[in-house]
Amino acid sequence: MQNKQAKYIELGELLLQQILRGHYPLSALLPTEKELCAQHGISRHTAREGLRYIERIGLVERRQGAGTRVIRTNLPEQINQFTQSVQELLEFGQQTRFSIDVCQLLITDKDEMSRLKFSHPREYIYLAGVRSEVHDKKPICYSSIQQFRYHTDLYAKDLDKKTALKQMMHLLSSSNIGRVEQEFTACLLTSDMAQKLNDQAHSAGMRVVRKYFSKQGELVLLAESIYPAHRYRYINVLTPASKKL
Amino acid sequence: MQNKQAKYIELGELLLQQILRGHYPLSALLPTEKELCAQHGISRHTAREGLRYIERIGLVERRQGAGTRVIRTNLPEQINQFTQSVQELLEFGQQTRFSIDVCQLLITDKDEMSRLKFSHPREYIYLAGVRSEVHDKKPICYSSIQQFRYHTDLYAKDLDKKTALKQMMHLLSSSNIGRVEQEFTACLLTSDMAQKLNDQAHSAGMRVVRKYFSKQGELVLLAESIYPAHRYRYINVLTPASKKL
DNA sequence: TAGTGGTCTAGACCACTAT
């Protein structure tokens, strides 16, 4: 039994593919809402939702009276990033290698509790190590991960790296994650960190802290990664928050 | 004659304010769509658009069957950033001071043209200097700005700093800007740059490149700013791009 | 199983843009 997609998503995906494949080049106008209604036998509301779908991605720009215009023909990195940021951790066992330095079962201290707005202490698995490419073993970043207890009984008492990783896969898979918050700051690589990352001491680094929340809104995982500056850039598109704000 | 707001924006703003003011605390459920319809005498479509308004801002999370839940009670920095990123340049003459080192009229070279995807060369005003706080004169960042010729006849031939700044205000004001693209990378501060920023040489910096596009989709301004690491952080919320992608 | 949000239709009028 196939999961049937909503009509507006079908339309959105169609337009998306057409734009990516050059059917509508940069600055081209897409069909009007009325035309899309006629072409696909859908209501105007559905056509609008389809257009909103690609507008949200940032491929087109809509202007009252002027039509829907293509403003880029490739996917902004930003859009992939939700998937990517989740995928990144899932890839720890796949495209990238995660050699774990530290693997411990800990409890949040007072400082962390206030920082994370926890009302009660929570247990977590702490993992830290270097993530590197599989093929040439070049270091990508150093990651410290706090994996919070989710279902109380899932963690074995004897904690080893393999179980911890497996646990993380489980947490992040099956579309558990509802949203991700990220924070970027620049930093210097300490000698220690630089050595681990196979880079020069005192060179620039990007520090990325990501918080993964479940669909129920609970913090399930916190990852801090330090990248050598040349290994990381972040790109973003801002649009006016309609009318006000 | 007041510009009457759309009903869904009225609703969105109302809910927004209620959340900011603590009427709906963290994790609280908002009224259901049906209730909002009844309370405000609006159709369900309008109620949904109102809810979408605050969902887009990132204040609530909606789940089929479960309701609309508050996931944060303050405005994410991200949301202000479109306004902020435009405002930042407008503030050059106001809250912050921009002491201009360089002010020139230039033309894009081949390298820039390919980088910016221009088919023809374009003239621009080049401005560079330190932006600093007005009250304590502490440096905020070093900015280089390329301000592209927009209306051919607007620039006086004798270019001085005052006209250039005035021109920039004009470009960015009156809601000309339709979108902003930004890119973040970490870097080291050169001795020269560090001196200008009143910081230590070889300390970490954040490099932010922002491209400002007009509502017609034309690149009107490009700004590169270098911040001392401790002066800048970027925060972001990612949500799954509905269903697919 | 009751109630929520998600999708969809078929209309209507309005505000804006281009020419």
Added chain:
DNA sequence: TAGTGGTCTAGACCACTAG
């Protein structure tokens, strides 16, 4: 002024979640 997208109504059925 013609045609576009923006807002809005009043319905309908479906998919999901929680108790």
